[in-house]
Amino acid sequence: MKSKILWQYAAILFLSIIFTSCKKDISQTEKAQLVQDDGLKSGLITTCIPSGIQFFKTESLSQARGILGLLGIGLSNKVLFIQGLKQNEDGSKRVDIYNTTSDSWTVKILSEGKIDQAIAAGGTKIGIAGGEGGTAGGYSNQVDIYDVNSNAWTVSHLSVPRGLAAGVSYGDSLYFAGGLNPTPLKTIDVYNTLNGSWSKFSLSRARFNLAAAATNNKILFAGGETAHSKATDLVDIYDVHSGTWSVSALSETRTELVGAALGTLIIFGGGFDTHGGPNGNGHRSDVVDIYNTLTGHWSVSHISSATGWRESAVQGTKMFFGGGGNSSGPSVVDVYDICTNTWGKLHLTDGRGNFGVGAAGGKVLFAGGDFGYCSTCAVVKTVDIFRLGALIGPQ
Numbered sequence: 459m460k461s462k463i464l465w466q467y468a469a470i471l472f473l474s475i476i477f478t479s480c481k482k483d484i485s486q487t488e489k490a491q492l493v494q495d496d497g498l499k500s501g502l503i504t505t506c507i508p509s510g511i512q513f514f515k516t517e518s519l520s521q522a523r524g525i526l527g528l529l530g531i532g533l534s535n536k537v538l539f540i541q542g543l544k545q546n547e548d549g550s551k552r553v554d555i556y557n558t559t560s561d562s563w564t565v566k567i568l569s570e571g572k573i574d575q576a577i578a579a580g581g582t583k584i585g586i587a588g589g590e591g592g593t594a595g596g597y598s599n600q601v602d603i604y605d606v607n608s609n610a611w612t613v614s615h616l617s618v619p620r621g622l623a624a625g626v627s628y629g630d631s632l633y634f635a636g637g638l639n640p641t642p643l644k645t646i647d648v649y650n651t652l653n654g655s656w657s658k659f660s661l662s663r664a665r666f667n668l669a670a671a672a673t674n675n676k677i678l679f680a681g682g683e684t685a686h687s688k689a690t691d692l693v694d695i696y697d698v699h700s701g702t703w704s705v706s707a708l709s710e711t712r713t714e715l716v717g718a719a720l721g722t723l724i725i726f727g728g729g730f731d732t733h734g735g736p737n738g739n740g741h742r743s744d745v746v747d748i749y750n751t752l753t754g755h756w757s758v759s760h761i762s763s764a765t766g767w768r769e770s771a772v773q774g775t776k777m778f779f780g781g782g783g784n785s786s787g788p789s790v791v792d793v794y795d796i797c798t799n800t801w802g803k804l805h806l807t808d809g810r811g812n813f814g815v816g817a818a819g820g821k822v823l824f825a826g827g828d829f830g831y832c833s834t835c836a837v838v839k840t841v842d843i844f845r846l847g848a849l850i851g852p853q
Contacts, residue, residue, distance in 0.1 A: 508797040509774030509846045514821065516807055518839040519554045520565045524828030525837060529586075530769060530816030533579035534606045535559045537816035539825045540568075540586055541575055543837070549573045549591045553604075556841075558819030566611065568602055573621070576634050580627030581651035582607045587634045590621040597621050597639040601649070616647045617658060626670035626717075628677055628698055633659075635679050638666040642684055661694050662705055671717035671724045674751040675699045680726045681712040687732045689713040693749075708747045709758045715743070718770040718777045721796045724749040727779055728767025742782075761792050761801065771817035774846040778804070778822055783811020783829065791815075791824065806842045821845045 523542035530539050537556040541549060549571035555564045572589030579585075587601040599619035603612045620637030627633065635646040642664035648657045661679060668682030679694040689711040695704045708726060715729030727746040746759040761779075768781025780791035789811060791804040806813075806824055813827030825841040 506775065506797040508795050509776055511774075511776065511793070511804070511822070511844050511846050514843040514845045517563070517841045517843060519552075519826050519841060520563070520839075521550060521552050521554075522826065522837045522839045523550045523552075524810065524812045524826050525835065528812070528814030528826045529575065529577050530771065530814030530823065530825060531577045531579050531584055532558075532771065532773075532816045532818030533584055534582070535819040536584075536606045537818050537821070537823050538577075538584060538604065539814045539816060539823075540577065541571075541573055541589070542812075542814070542826055543573065549589075553586075554825070556816075556823060558821045566604075569613075570598060570600060572598055574638075575621070576623040576625035576637070578625035578627045578632040578634065580632050581630040583632070583651040585625065585632045585634070585649055587625060587632075587647075588616055588620045588623055588637060601634075603649075614649065614654065614656070616645075617656070618643060618645050618647075620645075620666075622666040624668045624670040624679060624682075626672050626677060626679075628672040633670065633672075633677065635670055636661055636665050636668050636682060642666050642682075646679075659696070662703070663690070663692055665690060665692070667713045669715045669717035669726055669729075671719040671726070672698075673719035673724060674722050676724070676749075676751045678717070678724050678726075678749060680717060680747075681708055681715045681729065683713045689730070689732050706749075706756070709756070710743065710745055712743055712745075714768075716767045716770045716779060716781075718772050718779065720772050720775070720777055722751045723796055724751060725770075725777060725779075725794065727761065727792075728781075759801070767792070768812060769815040771815045771822055773817035773820065773822050776846070778815060778817065780804075780806075780815055780824065781812060781827075783827070784809040789813070789824075789827075804844065808838075808840065810838055810840065820847070 525543040528539050528542035535558045539554045551568045551571040553566040572591040575589035576587045584604045589598050597619040599616040601614045620639040623637030624635045630651045632649040637643045644660040644664040646659040665682035665684045670679045675698045677696040684690050691708040691711045693706040712729035717726045731741050744760050748757045767779045771778045775797045777794045788805040789809050793802045810827035814825045816823050822844045828835050828837045
């Protein structure tokens with residue numbers, strides 16, 4: 459009995475040390491509390507224990523594609539990769555679906571092959587909206603909706619056909635904001651995943667190539683282009699709880715940027731100061747704007763190099779940002795941990811760019827891509843899979 463009591467006391471002491479250490483990290487980074495908010499439960503306080511990450515294995519998509527970028531997204535135990543151009547520049551109709559539980563793949567063939575689509579995942583559904591191309595050409599209003607529980611697909615429609623919109627979710631709602639057809643749009647279409655109904659909001663200013671992210675009752679729509687080659691620093695902020703809107707600004711004008719949210723933080727990074735990408739007139743940005751939803755304050759960080767982030771994903775305590783290629787070695791993915799307030803890096807197995815990023819079920823996947831931004835550049839099937847777990851050695 460005495461031995462059992464001693465073991466219980468030791469266990470409690472060990473957990474107390476871990477919790478105290480985490481509290482110290484949080485206070486050092488001016489995060490009084492971390493709210494793990496899934497859009498349904500606000501204010502749920504969680505102990506902050508950083509996640510470790512290790513390389514798991516390499517697999518293949520069902521079809522090689524890249525250029526203009528694959529889109530990846532995860533929900534529950536499913537990770538989906540959509541669009542991307544094939545070698546002959548046709549938009550792909552394929553959706554590669556990875557089940558993180560069974561470690562297996564399935565494929566869905568959509569009715570339209572498009573580029574410049576928007577994606578969002580919330581509730582039990584993933585929405586793939588709009589885009590350019592398809593059976594009729596031009597801009598599309600079609601929304602393909604996948605239920606991760608039933609594996610069923612349905613089709614709905616945006617109020618306005620468009621491409622280059624931003625997709626984001628909060629709770630059981632999917633938001634598709636802005637876009638182009640052929641001029642910039644203000645429209646925000648909101649899909650209720652519970653009853654299949656649609657509603658509408660408007661951005662304060664019409665724009666496309668913007669980014670969106672949401673957590674802790676706040677949805678932010680940031681940057682983009684108000685006209686071709688005219689980037690903006692504008693940020694529209696929607697308070698889900700009060701139903702009110704406000705505006706703010708990034709630290710610099712940017713288009714084609716990416717966003718991610720975790721805990722109480724929303725991050726926007728990468729992108730270009732004007733439209734054009736690496737082969738145009740645009741210059742890549744190394745600036746990272748960080749919005750604290752508790753205080754409403756912004757801070758600015760910098761990544762080690764302007765790598766041209768294309769996509770982001772969140773898993774565990776980490777945010778992953780990547781998509782820029784590397785002609786001199788393996789591609790780099792920038793990783794931010796909200797517990798330690800530090801940046802780290804992952805290296806993929808090759809130097810491809812324009813790859814898709816998706817995460818779910820404790821795994822993060824980097825899929826497809828190309829070795830150059832051109833119609834004749836090689837596109838690949840490669841999928842590098844990493845998995846999260848307890849911290850193992852230095853991060």
